[in-house]
Amino acid sequence: MTPASGDRANPRWHTAAMSTPEPLAYSAAWAEAWNAHDIEAVLAHFHDDVVFTSPTAARVVPSSGGVVLGKQALREYWTEGLRLVPDLHFTVERVFAGVGVLVITYRNQGGGLVDEVLVFADGLVVEGHGTYLVSEGR
Incomplete structure (x- = not known):
């Protein structure tokens, strides 16, 4: 149910709970932390x-099926990911803001175009989705 349909009892749809950080400052800090390989800062x-x-999570942690649950599991996934990709580097291309959502479009070290979709509640990310550009013929 969406807020328009009247589900005001669900705190997830409460606008105060859906606060997002300032988009450009957040995305700059996000890229800086990733490029420093500072997982704790992220x-x-x-x-x-x-x-x-993330489809990458499915490859790095096959037992996850691409779904990582909880901050500790995310820490373990990203630690392994950095071990496997020691030259990881992100360049922010665009930033989109919605209600309780930021989307950071970036290029990775291989030139791949990626969208990181981040859903916020009370100023923290509660859902994140790594999405990758689909090329024709895939």
């Missing part, structure tokens, strides 16, 4: 019970 913006999905 995780500082995530809720303990975060849900994160």
Whole structure:
């Protein structure tokens, strides 16, 4: 149910609970933390019970099926990811803001175009989704 349909009892739809940080400052700090390979700085913006999905997670942690549950599991996934990709580097291309949502479009070290979709509640990321550009013929 969406807020328009009247589900005001669900705190997730409460506008105060959906506050997002300033988009450009957040995305700059996000890229800086990733490029420094400072996982703790990235995780500082995530809720303990975060849900994160990514096709890369499915490859790095096959047992996850691409769904990482909780901050500690996210820490383990990203630590392994950095071990596997020691030259990881992100360049922010665009930033989109919605109600309780930021989307950071970036290029990775291989030139791949990626969108990181981040859903916020009370200023912390409660859901994150790594999404990758689909090329024709895939």
